[in-house]
Amino acid sequence: MAEARIVDTRERILDAGERLFMVHGYDGTSMRQITSEAAVNLAAVNYHFGSKESLMQEVFRRRLGWLNSERISLLNKLEAESEGKPLKPSQIVDAFFGTLLGIAADESRGGMTFLRLLGRTLTEPSEFIRAVLMDEYAEVLERYKQALFRALPDVPKAEIVWRFHFMLGATSYAIAGTDALRVITDWQIEAEDSTDRLDRLLPRLMSFLLGGLRAPLPQFESVTVDGK
């Protein structure tokens, strides 16, 4: 069976690349590491994907395609059910970030490995990676932005955009930095095993995000660094 072999090789490369890019970053990962971990020949990456950059693109495309179409159809469903009335902010936030966090427990969608790769990549403004993310994300972000505008008609649009931005940051960091911060500090987050921690991350994060989204609007006059 030729197809099985091809798929195996391609997917083994994608899996290895996903994991290694997550741990060491794009520039910190070599083709030899990838092909070695995937147990394929060095030339296989260039044969199947063309180049290292194309491999990175495919690593993202494989996961983001599903994630974002899921987000879109979830939003469509919510809006269909609401019959023209604005959605609740919590519904929107839940749909966007809940779908994302749901990947953590689903190894077939990339699991924590892909989530952490995505989290760290959002702060790496490498030119071609930004292009890939922009390509995959533009439509989804626009749809959710508009939904939030309708859900919060009294909040200035600029403020909503910023707070969406902050929510993305808190989330991406909550995922990507989970281990990093635990090492940076020696915080003992009580005795939660890792599945417990994961189960509880979503409600914890959601409370935080909604609290931030619905916070009182800032006052811009006479603001100083020391808060006086």
Added chain:
Amino acid sequence: MAEARIVDTRERILDAGERLFMVHGYDGTSMRQITSEAAVNLAAVNYHFGSKESLMQEVFRRRLGWLNSERISLLNKLEAESEGKPLKPSQIVDAFFGTLLGIAADESRGGMTFLRLLGRTLTEPSEFIRAVLMDEYAEVLERYKQALFRALPDVPKAEIVWRFHFMLGATSYAIAGTDALRVITDWQIEAEDSTDRLDRLLPRLMSFLLGGLRAPLPQFESVTVDGK
């Protein structure tokens, strides 16, 4: 004057490294790029710093030393003034994140360049970089964590730790990703010039962070993705 020359060379290297590490990351930046931008000889980095890794360490140490001692003394001052009573959460958040954001407008402390480097580095779990950050950050994080515990005696400590974590993420992303997200989407955040945007970032972020910090506690039972 020999000293002036030494300092010039060292600082030019540090400045160039800071900027290039911010743009391209550690692995994506070569010594030849750094020495070329700094207009010094290729061997100067190894002469003055010993290695590329040591240079990276020094780039952080140069800025984090001041930042964190500032944070500590600010907290000391606040606690001295409060005469044993717990601080207000907003004071603590202001002291920690306000000091950080204050760097943005202060070129002599690194400005936006260093802030964005710091932001993107927190999601890069490279071994030796983590060690540097841990070294510089451990004391400050512990002090502020304890202050938050006292300020919010009714909130479980694990919850506070998580929310501090989320706040760090929102902030780091707000800084590091400012341009990235503006490119990912084509959001027009009205007609604010960049200094206006910077002036308003702090109050905007602070409102969001405090809203998240003081949000209702999450309910862990029967939580589903769609929030029903």
Added chain:
DNA sequence: TTAAGATTCAAACGAACGTATGAATTGTTT
């Protein structure tokens, strides 16, 4: 069974990497 196509393989390519060296230059001290 055999020809054609798809995939894997070992080996090599030039380029760029971080680092080291020893001579040349500059600055300081006597």
Added chain:
DNA sequence: AAACAATTCATACGTTCGTTTGAATCTTAA
């Protein structure tokens, strides 16, 4: 001015990088 130390410089070292190549192997189909 001479001796000494500190710094800069051009150059080269050995490695590793991403990519390419052409032969070998495997799969599919006539």
